[in-house]
Amino acid sequence: MTGETLHVHFLGTAGAMPSTARNPPCIMIRRGSDTLLFDCGEGAQQQMMRAKTGFVVDAIFITHWHADHFLGIFGLLQTLSFMGRVEPLEIFGPRGCSDFIVSLNQIGPLRPRFPIEGRDLSAGDRVEFGGYHVEALPAQHNTPCLGYLLREDARPGRFDRERAIELGVPPGPLFGRLQRGECVRIARGDAWIEIRPQDVLGPERPGRAIVYSGDTRPFFTHYGPAALEPDLLIHDATFDDGEIERAREAFHSTAGEAGQAAAYLQAKMLTLVHISSRYTTTGTHTRDARKYFPGDVRTPQDLTMLEIHFRDR
Ligand SMILES: [Zn+2]
Ligand SMILES: [Zn+2]
Numbered sequence: 001m002t003g004e005t006l007h008v009h010f011l012g013t014a015g016a017m018p019s020t021a022r023n024p025p026c027i028m029i030r031r032g033s034d035t036l037l038f039d040c041g042e043g044a045q046q047q048m049m050r051a052k053t054g055f056v057v058d059a060i061f062i063t064h065w066h067a068d069h070f071l072g073i074f075g076l077l078q079t080l081s082f083m084g085r086v087e088p089l090e091i092f093g094p095r096g097c098s099d100f101i102v103s104l105n106q107i108g109p110l111r112p113r114f115p116i117e118g119r120d121l122s123a124g125d126r127v128e129f130g131g132y133h134v135e136a137l138p139a140q141h142n143t144p145c146l147g148y149l150l151r152e153d154a155r156p157g158r159f160d161r162e163r164a165i166e167l168g169v170p171p172g173p174l175f176g177r178l179q180r181g182e183c184v185r186i187a188r189g190d191a192w193i194e195i196r197p198q199d200v201l202g203p204e205r206p207g208r209a210i211v212y213s214g215d216t217r218p219f220f221t222h223y224g225p226a227a228l229e230p231d232l233l234i235h236d237a238t239f240d241d242g243e244i245e246r247a248r249e250a251f252h253s254t255a256g257e258a259g260q261a262a263a264y265l266q267a268k269m270l271t272l273v274h275i276s277s278r279y280t281t282t283g284t285h286t287r288d289a290r291k292y293f294p295g296d297v298r299t300p301q302d303l304t305m306l307e308i309h310f311r312d313r
Contacts, residue, residue, distance in 0.1 A: 004032035004131065006152075006208055006308040008232065010300040011047035012039070015238045015252075015276040016068045022302050023047050024068040025274060027212055027234060029150060034058050034129060038148055038212045044072030045079050051303050055080060059118075059127070061134060062093035063214030064145035065100070077104070077112040084113075091118040092127060094136075094144040121146060132207065139216035142251040147214045149228060152207025155310075156181060156197070164200045168193075208308050210234065211265065215274060217248070218257035220264035229266045231308050233258075237272035237299070240284040259289030259297065268311065269296040 007030045014022035024041025030053070037044070037060045048055060055076070062070050073091070080089070089112075091101055097120045104116050121127070123138035123146060137147035159179045161171075167186075169175065174184045178197050185192045211230040213219050219235060238252035247254045253261070255272050262270035270293055272285050279285070282299040289297045300306070 006031050006210075008210065008234070008306045008308065009051050009053055010271070010273065010302060010304045010306075011044055011051060011053075012041045012072075013273045013275055013300060013302050014041070014068075015274045016066070017277045018042070018068075019277040021280075022275060022277070024072070025063075026072060027273070028053060029210060031129075031132060031150075031152075036061060036134070036150070039063055039069040039214075040072040040076060041068050042071040043075075045076045047302065051305070055083060057089065059090040059092065059134075061127075061146075061148050062091065062097065063139065063147065063212070064094055064141055064143050065096050066143060066215065069215075070100075073104075077116075081113045086114050088115040088117050090127075091116060092121050092134075092136075093118075094122070094146045095120050096144075097121070137211070137219075139214040139219070140251065141215045141217075145214045145216060147216060147219060148212045149209060149230070150211075151209040154204040154206055157202030157204055160200050160202060164195070167195055167199060169195055169200070205310075205312055208310060210308065211267070213253075213258075213261070215252060217251055218253045219261040229268075231268045231311065232271065232306070233262045233265060233267035233269070234271050234273055235261055236274045237285055237289065238274050238276045240279070241288040242284070255285035255288035255299075256292055259292035262289070262293040262295065262297075267293070267295060269298070269306075271306070272297070272299045275299065 009028040012023035012026035023043050025039040026041045026044040027038040029036050101116050121136040125136045127134045132152040135149045139145040139147045181197045183196050209230040210232045213235040235258035236253045237255040237258040239247045239254045241254045241256040285299050
């Protein structure tokens with residue numbers, strides 16, 4: 001079972017101030033035919049053009065109401081209206097999201113020609129999609145802020161072909177039914193016996209998971225001991241470790257702190273984002289994170305795309 005494709009497009013990786021190389025925050029996650037935006041910084045729609053992702057967005061998750069994280073919504077809504085969109089668009093975010101949606105629907109010139117839905121989320125709230133969900137996580141910033149966890153449903157265990165044959169199931173369509181979780185009946189001597197999926201399937205296998213930290217002090221300090229084990233952790237690394245005092249004052253993280261968070265959460269890969277415009281190169285960021293996290297560390301440029309694979313492929 002290969003499952004749906006899972007792609008992450010880094011459309012904006014800048015901190016509060018954009019540069020010519022980095023746009024304000026916007027991460028697009030595309031799973032199968034679903035497209036979710038996490039933050040929608042200014043210029044997001046042009047980044048979508050440059051990345052050739054198209055404009056089919058199903059939902060937008062805003063981490064917090066600092067302008068660098070949501071100003072792109074206005075332009076995107078206008079373009080979607082021009083393109084004749086009729087399907088509703090969902091917008092989720094921390095406290096203030098419902099008021100924001102009401103304003104969008106009330107201010108005439110901004111009002112899109114399609115319904116905007118959505119609601120305020122608090123840490124622990126979930127939004128369900130087909131085959132996965134998005135859960136709000138508690139971030140620690142100088143204004144209410146959420147991180148987000150996208151987690152796929154667990155997949156059925158591996159099919160044990162030898163065991164099925166041993167039990168008398170003939171290779172063929174019955175194998176497929178067992179793999180889909182159905183019971184099958186086979187003749188054994190004069191009797192019919194039932195073979196259950198659990199007789200021939202291994203333990204359930206976890207789906208893939210991605211965590212986006214939003215703007216935050218290092219994620220683990222306030223999350224508690226739960227290991228989220230994300231396949232990808234996208235973490236605030238506004239500063240390198242030389243600026244740790246500034247990071248504390250501004251409620252952001254350094255690259256080394258992001259590395260500690262990745263190690264603590266048992267991530268497979270760490271990507272560093274929200275890079276301050278003071279840095280023209282990011283070698284120090286990557287090095288600082290690697291001091292603490294032995295896994296794959298990257299500081300993606302805008303328009304980088306990563307494909308997330310199952311760990312047990
Ligand atoms: Zn920010
Ligand atoms: Zn912020």
